[in-house]
Amino acid sequence: MNLDWTADDIEYRRELKAFLLEALGPDWKGYGHLSSADYKAASVAFCQKMAERGYLTQNWPREYGGAEASPWRAAILSEELSVYEGDPRGSQYMNVNWIGPAMMQFGSEAQKAFFLPKISAGEITFSQGFSEPEAGSDLASLRTQAVRDGDEYVVNGEKIWTSHTSIAEWLFLLVRTDPSERRSKGITVLLVPMNTPGLKVNKVAGFVGExxxxxxxxxxxxxxxxxxxxxxxxxxxxxxxxxxxxxIGVAHYRRAATLLDRTVREIEARGLMGDPAIQAKVGEAWEAVEAARLLFFRVVDLRAQGSPPTADSNLARVAGTRAYQIVAETAELALAEYGLEGAGRSRFTLTSGVASGTTEVQLDQIATRFLNLPRPAVGAE
Ligand SMILES: Cc1cc2nc3c(=O)[nH]c(=O)nc-3n(C[C@H](O)[C@H](O)[C@H](O)COP(=O)(O)OP(=O)(O)OC[C@H]3O[C@@H](n4cnc5c(N)ncnc54)[C@H](O)[C@@H]3O)c2cc1C
Structure with a gap:
């Protein structure tokens, strides 16, 4: 794998950085302080600007509003967006990273014609209805039931931890259509307008923001x-x-690197870098960030070669989570007495080991799909 950027890639990154700075401003603070309505308006406006410049879905096929750019271009985009706390695309990062690609792969012609142009124009927002109170890591045990009645499904059940519902127009919903199958074989995906009668959204207080x-x-x-x-x-x-x-939709290593830079600046400003324990920890953090970067690039390279998804993406995800954690430990070791223990933390330090599958579940996938270790028999000690 050649890790050198081409002259074109370097120029593309320069233009992209300038665009982001102009669109977001030098002091961009994320959307956390905005109301739902303002968050939605701001993230949609930003995505539309990205779409006008051809950045939003650049690596999609031309027929669906893309420019067939290589996955490396998408990786550069992820890196540069990760410098900004939170994702300026808001929930639309999901559209671009996986909802659109899933529609291209599995959707009907009518669905592709309806959704893909809207996604590539930055005009539509989705939320993801997967987890249930009794089905998180063990997602295949989900119970929300859809019973066929003529040309419709009648759905009963509930989801939990669903992000972005206050701004979404659509829900990407997993339901059980075959009650005799208790595991993965009886599951179906439905695309549901959020204003469908019979859908009620209750708020859940969460540790990452009210x-x-x-x-x-x-x-x-x-x-x-x-x-x-x-x-x-x-x-x-x-x-x-x-x-x-x-x-691997988010370049976690890049966000961790930004936090590490901030932490190192604080350490140096206080004259603490001479401490061998702090030096060793900074080295460990740098190594973790680099490992995560290389594992992320390995996935990008596989994509560039047309490989279907593999367990390499689980490896990259675990490495990204580990990088956040070691950066946070570095900040705590060096700066806790200055009340700056938060220097190495972002919301993602807390959530990346849980959202889209916990670290333990990712490790389980790596053990069975990457290392080919046997899966323990159910009920085994
Ligand atoms: C910021 C954030 C955003 C989210 N957004 C969404 C969203 O938009 N839509 C959505 O559907 N969900 C969302 N989730 C939910 C997320 O997908 C689940 O929290 C996650 O899958 C874990 O499920 P759970 O919370 O039920 O934990 P559980 O599955 O109950 O796990 C509890 C603990 O047990 C461990 N564990 C479970 N099974 C095993 C095993 N086989 N081996 C080893 N350890 C195990 C887990 O690792 C974990 O530490 C979000 C979560 C977060 C943190």
Whole structure:
């Protein structure tokens, strides 16, 4: 794998940085302080600017509003966006990273024609209805039920920890369509307008900000069969595809590197860098960031070669989470007595080991899919 950027890539990065600085300003503080309505307006406006410049879905096929740019261009975009706390695209990062690609792979012609132009123009927002109160890591045990009634499904059940519902127009929803199958074989994906009768969204207080999460509840909610993505009971293939893309959607190593830079600046400003224990920890953090970067690039390289998703994306995700953690430990070791223990932390230090699959679950996938270790028998000690 050649890790040198081409002259064109370097020029592209320069232009992109200038665009981001102009669009977001030098003191961009994320959307955390905005109301839902302002957050939605700001993130949609930003995505539309990206779309006008051709950045939003540049690595998509031309027929769906992209420019067929290489996955390396998308990686540069992820790196440069990661410098800004939070993602300036808001929930639309999901559209671009995995909802759109899943539609290209599994959608009907009508679905592609309806959704993909809207996504590539930055005009539509989704939320992701996967987790349930009794089905998080063990997602295949989900129970929200959809029963076929003519040309519609009647949906009953609930989801939890659903992000972005206050700004989304659509829900990417996993339901069980075959109650006799308790695991992955009986699952289907439905694309549901958020204003569908029978869908009620309760707020859930969360540790990453008030009302960041919600609890959508479905009571006899009717969804047209035409809104099904892929075949009935074949939703698990869609989910696996989607999650593999989601896991490296964010350049976590780059965000961790930004936090490490900030931490090192604080350490140097206080004349603490001569301490061998602090030096060793900074070295460890730098090494973790570099390892995460290389594992992320390995996934980008596989994509560039046309490989389908592999467990390499789990490895990259775990390494990114580990990088955040070691950077946070570095800040705590060196700066805690100055009350700056937060220097190495961002929201992602707390959430990246849980969102889109916990670290333990990623490690489980690496053990079985990457190292080919046997899966323990159910009930084994
Ligand atoms: C910021 C954030 C945003 C999120 N957004 C969404 C969203 O938009 N939509 C959505 O559907 N969900 C969302 N989630 C939920 C997330 O996907 C789940 O929290 C995650 O899958 C874990 O499920 P759980 O919370 O039920 O934990 P559990 O599955 O109950 O796990 C609890 C603990 O047990 C461990 N554990 C479980 N099974 C195993 C095992 N087999 N081996 C070893 N350890 C195990 C886990 O690692 C974890 O430490 C979000 C979560 C966060 C933090």
């Amino acid at each position: 009302s960041a999460f919600s609890n959508p509840v479905f009571t006899d909610m009717r969804v047209p069969v035409a809104n099904r993505l892929g075949a009935e009971n074949a939703g698990w293939a869609v989910v696996r595809w989607a999650l593999a893309f989601e896991r």
